[in-house]
Amino acid sequence: MNKEVVAHIENLEHTYSSGHKALIDINLDIYKQEITAIIGQNGSGKTTLSKHFNGLLRPTAGKIFVNGKDVASRRVSEMAREVGYVFQNPNYQLFCPTVLEEIRFGLKNLKLSDEEIKARSREVIEEFDLRGMVKKQPVTLSSGSKKIVALASVYAMDPEILFLDEPTTGQDQYGKTKLGLLSRKMKQLGKTIIIISHDMDFVAEYADRVIVMNESRVILDGTPADVFSNEEVMKTAHIMPPQIYAIGNHIHAVSSETRLSVMELAKVLAEGDYCL
Amino acid sequence: MSDMSMYIPGNSFFHKCDAKVKMLLLVIVSIMAFLFHSPYLSGFLLIVGAVFNYISIGNRMFKHMLTRMIIIMMFFLIILHGFVNPRGETPASFFGQEISLPFFGAYTYEGFYLGLVFWLRLSSIIMMAELFISTTSPSDLIHGLHKLGVPYNFCFMVSMSLQLIPISVREAQIINSAQRARGLPEKSIVDRFKGLLPMFVPLVVSSLERMERTSMALECRGFGNTNNPTSMSDIVIRKSDIALMVITLLLLVACVIIRIRFGSFDMTDHLTSWADCFRLVAR
Ligand SMILES: Nc1ncnc2c1ncn2[C@@H]1O[C@H](COP(=O)(O)OP(=O)(O)OP(=O)(O)O)[C@@H](O)[C@H]1O
Ligand SMILES: [Mg+2]
Numbered sequence: 150m151n152k153e154v155v156a157h158i159e160n161l162e163h164t165y166s167s168g169h170k171a172l173i174d175i176n177l178d179i180y181k182q183e184i185t186a187i188i189g190q191n192g193s194g195k196t197t198l199s200k201h202f203n204g205l206l207r208p209t210a211g212k213i214f215v216n217g218k219d220v221a222s223r224r225v226s227e228m229a230r231e232v233g234y235v236f237q238n239p240n241y242q243l244f245c246p247t248v249l250e251e252i253r254f255g256l257k258n259l260k261l262s263d264e265e266i267k268a269r270s271r272e273v274i275e276e277f278d279l280r281g282m283v284k285k286q287p288v289t290l291s292s293g294s295k296k297i298v299a300l301a302s303v304y305a306m307d308p309e310i311l312f313l314d315e316p317t318t319g320q321d322q323y324g325k326t327k328l329g330l331l332s333r334k335m336k337q338l339g340k341t342i343i344i345i346s347h348d349m350d351f352v353a354e355y356a357d358r359v360i361v362m363n364e365s366r367v368i369l370d371g372t373p374a375d376v377f378s379n380e381e382v383m384k385t386a387h388i389m390p391p392q393i394y395a396i397g398n399h400i401h402a403v404s405s406e407t408r409l410s411v412m413e414l415a416k417v418l419a420e421g422d423y424c425l
Numbered sequence: 426m427s428d429m430s431m432y433i434p435g436n437s438f439f440h441k442c443d444a445k446v447k448m449l450l451l452v453i454v455s456i457m458a459f460l461f462h463s464p465y466l467s468g469f470l471l472i473v474g475a476v477f478n479y480i481s482i483g484n485r486m487f488k489h490m491l492t493r494m495i496i497i498m499m500f501f502l503i504i505l506h507g508f509v510n511p512r513g514e515t516p517a518s519f520f521g522q523e524i525s526l527p528f529f530g531a532y533t534y535e536g537f538y539l540g541l542v543f544w545l546r547l548s549s550i551i552m553m554a555e556l557f558i559s560t561t562s563p564s565d566l567i568h569g570l571h572k573l574g575v576p577y578n579f580c581f582m583v584s585m586s587l588q589l590i591p592i593s594v595r596e597a598q599i600i601n602s603a604q605r606a607r608g609l610p611e612k613s614i615v616d617r618f619k620g621l622l623p624m625f626v627p628l629v630v631s632s633l634e635r636m637e638r639t640s641m642a643l644e645c646r647g648f649g650n651t652n653n654p655t656s657m658s659d660i661v662i663r664k665s666d667i668a669l670m671v672i673t674l675l676l677l678v679a680c681v682i683i684r685i686r687f688g689s690f691d692m693t694d695h696l697t698s699w700a701d702c703f704r705l706v707a708r
Contacts, residue, residue: 205602224612226608242604242607244626258607
């Protein structure tokens with residue numbers, strides 16, 4: 150398969166002014182139209198890494214390229230067209246009196262014409278199913294809806310790459326599914342999506358690729374199946390794989406089956422060849 | 426970000442000193458600074474304060490916000506007063522030349538003298554405040570205030586607000602980056618001013634929300650059950666603290682006596698040269 154690279158990182162390092170080395174020797178390629186998940190313990194450097202893509206943080210050493218261009222020489226507001234970033238806490242992001250204005254804020258910054266802004270915001274409201282709340286004050290929404298609105302307001306700017314920092318925290322199952330399906334939809338529309346998450350079930354379900362970070366380094370990079378069946382790395386990074394993978398890993402110990410999805414597991418169980 | 430609370434942890438004499446003693450020191454210095462209308466005593470206090478600060482926090486005192494404030498004030502007060510002080514009469518000579526501004530007139534000896542006295546008074550107090558702030562941890566401060574009879578709830582409120590400053594600064598930074606990430610223009614200074622509004626709303630909202638959350642959490646943990654909660658640590662007043670207190674009190678008494686017997690050493694009406702500004706008594 151020939152994958153198109155949208156972002157490329159070379160020997161990236163970041164040291165905070167406190168002296169803490171939050172990123173060490175990161176080398177990565179991010180591929181177009183993939184959902185990439187970044188997982189790892191608290192403080193492993195996930196947020197720090199992602200903030201380099203739009204220049205919110207600048208590398209202490211190394212380089213980062215988005216669409217072939219070096220981020221170092223560009224302003225954050227300029228990068229906003231290409232890289233959207235949805236913050237962990239939507240409260241920091243929402244400030245307009247209504248949801249509609251919230252969505253239009255970014256579009257105005259892009260200096261689009263009035264017609265374009267209207268058309269685009271209508272489109273986004275449709276896609277994110279926000280019709281019921283356009284007139285509401287973002288501050289008064291539930292935390293799940295706030296996250297969706299924050300995402301919508303960033304998505305409206307039509308960035309090629311979208312970062313979602315812990316979108317599922319505080320979401321109920323309905324909200325999570327909605328987010329997952331939205332991510333898939335955005336991917337089909339040609340977006341590249343990077344999700345930082347502690348929700349392994351969500352990652353297993355929706356990610357095409359998983360990057361595991363531990364103590365400021367990337368320690369594993371692969372498909373969800375590869376990553377979650379690597380018990381050694383899971384242990385170092387203190388990650389509990391989703392139950393289905395845990396079962397798969399255990400069965401792997403007694404049979405020769407390797408990775409399992411729910412369907413595969415059902416098949417193995419039905420055929421009854423799991424007991425040696 | 427830790428330098429926002431301005432407390433600099435350490436192990437010096439003044440760090441171990443009781444907060445009440447330091448508070449008293451600050452009060453005495455404030456009185457002494459305004460006792461005389463002459464640069465000498467407040468100048469002396471400024472130097473002593475600077476030495477104390479240096480002993481306590483070393484080189485970090487030069488980077489301290491309050492030290493910077495003193496230096497900025499020096500330029501403003503001494504230069505501005507020289508030109509604008511209404512008591513200014515005698516134009517000062519700078520190597521035989523007068524310097525004058527349109528509308529305000531010439532730089533005068535009286536203005537210089539008054540500016541200098543005013544600056545020294547303020548900065549000696551600020552210097553002592555810097556010593557106090559940078560060597561007293563917020564919890565010691567609250568503790569000291571409470572011991573002095575300030576109601577516990579009020580002390581607690583003060584300490585919570587002090588902690589809020591660094592948190593809000595941090596929050597403001599996050600909010601600002603969230604908005605730059607949505608393409609908020611950041612080219613010119615005008616853009617930056619425009620960026621203040623989108624920053625303001627989330628900041629206020631989150632502060633209010635945090636306030637509500639904190640107050641609920643406090644109540645859930647029994648805050649307000651008693652007005653005199655017990656405390657974990659108790660700073661004891663050492664002999665050296667008492668010695669320091671006695672010395673400063675004696676100094677204060679001596680100064681008050683001098684003030685009553687000999688007056689305030691005000692030179693404003695006797696200025697004809699630069700040297701006059703630094704004379705202790707009129708010729
Ligand atoms: N502004 C800062 N100054 C100093 N150190 C920081 C700063 N921001 C983060 N760090 C430190 O850098 C490390 C990585 O932080 P980062 O936020 O990237 O972690 P994370 O993987 O996103 O964690 P989480 O899962 O909790 O969001 C942490 O140890 C953190 O304490
Ligand atoms: Mg994070």
